[in-house]
Amino acid sequence: MAREIIIIGSGAAGMTAASSARATDASARITVFTEDSDIAYSPCVIPWVLEGMSSWEDIVMHTPGFYREERDIDVRTGIRVEAVDGEGRTVTAGGETYRYDALVIAAGGRVFVPPIQGVGLEGVFQVRTINDGRRIEAALKDARKVVIAGAGVIGLELALAFTALGKEVTVVEMMDQVIPRIADRDMAAPVQAYLEEKGIRFVMNAPVQAILGEDRVTGVRAGGAEHACDMVVLATGVRANLDLVTQLGLDVGQLGGAVVAPTMQAYRRGRLVPDVFLAGDLVQSESAVMPGPTMSQLGSSAVKEGRVAGINAAGGKALSGPVASPWVSVIGDLQIAGTGLSQGLASWYGIETVSGKAAGSTRARYYPGGTPLTVKISADRVSRRIVGAQIIAGEDATGRINWLTAAVVEGVTADDFLVRAENAYCPPASMVQDVAIKAAEDLCRRLNQ
C-alpha cells in the first residue's frame, strides 16, 4: 500500500519536504495542508514587492496546480488543521480525518505581537504572508507617516521600501542599535547612518509601549514619547508556532522551538517519535559554534530542514547538521551579512571573543565599480576557533559569508584560517588578497596580544 505522507505548512520547509518526499518515494500519497491561500513563496521578498521590484504573482514559485500535475502532490490551501492524533496517526482538517504514515509539521512561526494596548487597531500590520503584504500595499495608498516597530533586517528593509514610496518612516527599536541580536554595534552603525541619510528616523532604546488611536491607529508611544502615524508595521520578530507540537505533546526546548533529531524527527518526553518530522521556523537546531541549541528561523535553513524531513518521511536517509545560520540583508546599496555568533550573543553564551577587522574593496582598488568592503571575524579567545563573522559590502557579500560560514561550521581556528584560506583573484572581481584574509590577519594579531 502506498505510504501516506501528510505535510502541514506550505512555506519553504513544507514545500521542500513535499518535493523531497516525492523524489524519494514515487508512489507515496503526499498531501499538504495550509491555512495560507498562497504557497511556495518567500516572505523575505515582501519589502521588495511593496517597493515595486517584483509582483505578488511573480514571487509564487509554483501553484497547487503545478504540484498536482508535475509532482503528484495534493496541496489543500486555506484549510486549517484542527486536530492531530499521534496515537491513531490521523489529522483532522476541514472537518475530515486523514490517516498518515508519516507526518511533517512545518507550520512555521508567528509574528511576535507585543502585549500592549492597541495592537488590534485598524492600520496595524504584520509582515508574514502575501495577504499581509497585500493589506499593507492597500493601506500604504492613504498613509503618509509609518512607524515600524523593530529594527531587525525586515524592519530596515521595509523602512527603505516605504521611504522609496515617499512615506515618512520612523523606526522604533527597544535596543540601542539596529539589527541588535545578530549584528555587532560597529557593523550595524554604518547601516543605520545610511538609512538616516535616506531620511529614515530612528528612535532607539524605545520599546513600543502602546499603539494609540480610537478605531484606527493615530500614533505609537515608545520610549516615553508619542510618534504620530497613519500606519504601524510590527517587525518584532517571529516565535515558533507550536499549536500542533503542543497538541501532540512533543518536546519543546529552552529557546522555545521544538526539539528535533538530526533526522528532523520529533521527541516526546525524551524519546524519538519515529513518524513525526518537524522543519522550519518552529524547530531548534544544534549550534555549530557551541554545544546547545539555536533558533535559525531562516528561509535557507527551512529548505535544508524540509529536505531532510521530506526524505526521511518518505523512507529515505538524510541528516541535518549543526548550523551557523548565515544571513544577508540588502539595504539599498549596502549588503550586510553575518554568520555564527555576534559579539553580543557570544557574550550571552559566556564566550569571550576577540575580533579582527579589515576594510578594502570588492574589486582591485583601481578597477571601476568596486564597492567598499568591511569584514569582521570573531574568535573564541580560549579555543581560538572562529565563532562568527560579519560583512558590509556593495556586492558579493553572500558568497563571502558562506565562505566564512564554512570556517565556523568546520571549527577552523583563526590561525588555521590564516594559513589555509585562499581567495580567487581577478582585478574586476576581487582584490589580490581578500579583505576576509586581512581581517583574519588582524584577528590573529589581536589574539596574540
Add this chain to the structure above:
Amino acid sequence: MAREIIIIGSGAAGMTAASSARATDASARITVFTEDSDIAYSPCVIPWVLEGMSSWEDIVMHTPGFYREERDIDVRTGIRVEAVDGEGRTVTAGGETYRYDALVIAAGGRVFVPPIQGVGLEGVFQVRTINDGRRIEAALKDARKVVIAGAGVIGLELALAFTALGKEVTVVEMMDQVIPRIADRDMAAPVQAYLEEKGIRFVMNAPVQAILGEDRVTGVRAGGAEHACDMVVLATGVRANLDLVTQLGLDVGQLGGAVVAPTMQAYRRGRLVPDVFLAGDLVQSESAVMPGPTMSQLGSSAVKEGRVAGINAAGGKALSGPVASPWVSVIGDLQIAGTGLSQGLASWYGIETVSGKAAGSTRARYYPGGTPLTVKISADRVSRRIVGAQIIAGEDATGRINWLTAAVVEGVTADDFLVRAENAYCPPASMVQDVAIKAAEDLCRRLNQ
C-alpha cells in the same frame, strides 16, 4: 646589529615579503632588487588597462618612494642580481656586493616561449610586465589582425580587450578547449561560445608551429594552416624563473618549481636552508587535494607566500598551508572560476571523479538583475571528498569559489558538504537554496548511483 634582509623581485610575493618583514622587525634593513622599472602592480590587470578600464599609472599600488618613506624599505629598480653566494651570504647586483642575513627569492616566472621559428620577430609580444603592456599598447595602434597563442584565461581576457578595441582577433590553442588545464570541457564551452559571439575566432587543436614574416610578423602557422596577422601575443603560460635557485643549488621539484618548507624556506639536497626563503611563481606548493606538489602561480598565492616568507625572514613565525589554488577570470559579462582539480587534472593524477552540477541564478528568480549561475562540484569516487569545483556566473563568483575552496582545503566529503554547508539568503543577493548546494545534492545522488 640590524638584520639584513634582501629580497629579489618586486611582484606580489616580493613586495608582500618586504612589508611583512618590516611589520615583524622594525629595525631590520630591508632591500628589494628588481629588474623591472615598475613595482607593486598586478600583471593580471594588463588586459583591462589595454581595454581602457584603468591606466598604467593607476595600477601601481605603491612607488619606491612610498616604500622608502612609509616603510623604510629600499627598493632598487632596473637592477639585475648577477650572483648569489649562499656560503658567504652575499648578493651581487649592479657590480656591488651586499651581505644578507636572510634572502627572499621572489623572482617570479617567465612566459614560456615555444621553441619555434619567428618568436624573435618584431610584432611578437609577451604579457608579463607593465613594459610589455606599454609595448603592446603602442603596437596595437597600427595592428588590425592579432593572433593570440594560448586560450588560457590571460589569452581570453586579452582577446576580448583587443576585440573591444576593434581588432580582428584569432586565438590559437593546441588543446581542444579553452582554459584547458584548469576548466572542465563543459564549463569552458559556454565561455568559448560567448567569445565567438563577440567575433573572436578560435583555432583549436592547433599548436603554434611557426611565426611567419621577414623582419616583422605577417602570420602564424598553427595546426597546419596559416593565419595572417600584424601582431602576435604569446599567452602560452609561465615557467618558474629558476636562475638564482639553480645558482644556489637549491632543490627543484618534479613540476619544475623550487621545493619549499611550510616556512617557505628552501631545500638543498633534501636539507633545509635556514636563511633562504622562496615565494611566488617559482615555487611548488603542497596540494590540498592529494599528496604531492602543485604549481599555484597565482597573484593571490604569491601574496600568501610572500607574507610567510617575509615574516620568517625577519625572525617571526608563520606557516603556509596546502593549496587548492582558486582562480577567477572575468570575460566580459561572464565570470568563470574554479578551485582544486579539474576533471582532466584529476584523471592525470589517477583520481576517478564524479561530478554534480546545477544551474540557477545569483538572485531570487523573480528579482531583477540576477544572472545565470552554474556550479559544478567534483568528488573523488573512493573517498567522496570534494576535489574541485567550477562556477560560471554574471556576478559574485569569487565569494562562492572561495567558499568551495574551504570545502576542498578542509577535506569535506560531498555528503558532509550537503549536511553542513549553509547559504545566506536575501532575494536581491541569492536564491533561498544556493546553486552550490543544489550541485552538491546532484553530486551525492551520482556518487550513490
